[in-house]
Amino acid sequence: MQNYVFVVDTNKQPLNPISPARARELLTKQKAAVFRMYPFTIILKHAVLNPAPKPLTIKLDPGSKVTGLAILEGENVIWVAELEQRGGIIKNALSARRSLRRSRRNRKTRYRPARFDNRKRKEGWLPPSLMHRVLTTETWVKRLCRYAPIAQVVMELVKFDTQKMQNPEIDGVEYQQGELVGYEVREYLLEKWGRKCAYCDTSGVPLQIEHIHPRAKGGSNRVSNLCLSCQRCNIKKGVKLIEEFLKKDNSRLEKIKQLARKPLKDAAAVSATRWSLFHTLKNLLPTTYCSGGQTKYNRTRLELNKQHWIDAACVGDVETIRLLTEQSLRIKCTGWGTRQMCGTDKYGFPIRHRERKQVHFGCRTGDIVKAIVTSGKKAGEYVGRLSCRKSGSFDITTTSSRVAGISHRFCTPIHKKDGYSYGF
Known part of the structure; x- marks a missing residue:
């Protein structure tokens, strides 16, 4: 498989x-x-005259942190992957840079009038941490088109309508009604509460939507008043107030109250980038989209497990699918490094200098290599990501550990650095 x-x-x-x-x-x-x-x-090793390959379809399940990819030949799922984004890393790096620059300006310059009101952003501007999701997905669609005859793209266009979530009674539609209505609310709650019971942390069991403040005592259907509960805790709580139900567990009570008021940032990220991603892909290939509710309905009807690549395979109009593969390629965005020439401490003071030269003995940090060490304490075979030093003593990060002090003589590159790391 x-x-x-x-x-x-x-x-x-x-x-x-x-x-x-x-x-x-x-x-x-x-x-x-x-x-x-x-x-x-x-x-x-030969050319194929007049090739007539079967057109393939690539399906995408864009998420805020992980994007599922699946390539289908008719009803057969033949290639799947999960693309792990690095938007959070980009945001933290930009925040750190901003604090360092602000501190340096305060130390070295007198007061200058603020200029941020003079800067104008073009229409459709997205923060770098969100634009990264769009550009990375576009990169992989282009890359897969070079190696496979992909004819069309089908993507999930998720829209988390926060106003409707906060007050479902706005248009008289309750989230429990219908086959597809309410799936977005359920997915929102599943992500927000970590797919486990809010009262006992039980996972892997059917979860029910629970009102934190009971409806019988004036509670509303606002999403800030909803959580997930297993059947046992739901029955046990009944119409009790949460303060009464958790009077012996104050830490959990405070945690639930804080999390209930906290919005889900992932929902905002997905909503902000959905149209930008759609128009970007539409410029590459014919692209169609469907709702997240339809994806979950297809997956539930076909009795498939919840995984990002399975969600991708269930996007769109699906009667049935055959999984010819279950080995998902895990693609993690690692970036190309930094251009900063002077390393700083947490206060912004220089502590080290970074060398311009990146290639040492034909390798550079980020290459995936295979090292066969024949003797010594570290004898064995290692495959993983390389960390270079100009001394020729490299480190290899495998799927299970990090091996230090491997000589460059034993390292054979099998995949050059391209800004990603891979696994299964």
Whole structure:
């Protein structure tokens, strides 16, 4: 149940993806060679005249932190991945830079009039942490189009209507009614409360929408008055006030009250970028969209587990799907590093200088290498992300640990740095 293998001919034209067994056969008979490790792609040693590959569909489930990707050939899911964003890292880096610059200005310059009112942002501007989601998704759609004959894009266009969430009675529609109505509210609560019971932290069981302040005592349907509860706690609480129900657990009571008032930032991030992502993809390929409620309805009807790549496969009009793969490629955005030449401490004072040279002994930090150490304390085989030093003693970060002090003589690059790390 592995991902299918992408195939290009000697002219780098994308052909139909093939099964892993067929790819091994071509590599063994030396009719093809490895073209790229992530995503795994082979290149044929001959040209294919008049190729007529079957058109594929790529489906996207954009999330604030993780985006699910799935490539389908008809009803068959042949390649899946999960793209982990780094929007939070970008926001923290910009906040740290702003504080350092502000501190430096205060130390070195006299008062200057504020200029932020003179700056104008173009229409459709997004913060860098949100624009990163759009650009990264666009990058991977373009990359997959180079290795597979993708003909169309289907994406989930999630809209969290916060006004309707806060007061469902605005248009007389209750969130419990209908097949699809209320799925957005349920997904909002599942993300907000961590998919577990707010009263006992039980997970992996059916969860019910619970009113923190009971309806029988004047509670409303506002989303700030809703949480998730297992059936046992829901029955046990009944129409009691939460102060009475949790009178012996003050820490949990305070936690629930604080979290109930706290908005879900992920919902705002998804809502802010949905149209920008749609118009960006529409300029690449024919693109259609559907609601998040329809995605969850398809997944529930087909009795599939909750995962980002499964949600991606269930996007759009789906009668049935066949999962020919369950090995999801995990793609994590790591970035290209920083251009800052002077490292600073938390107060903004310089503590170290960073060298301009990045390539040492043919490798640089971020490359994925394979190291076979034949003797010594660190004898073994290691595959992972490389951290370079000009001394030639490298570190390798594998999926389980970090191995230090590996000589450059043992390292063979298998995938050059491209701003991402990979796993399964």
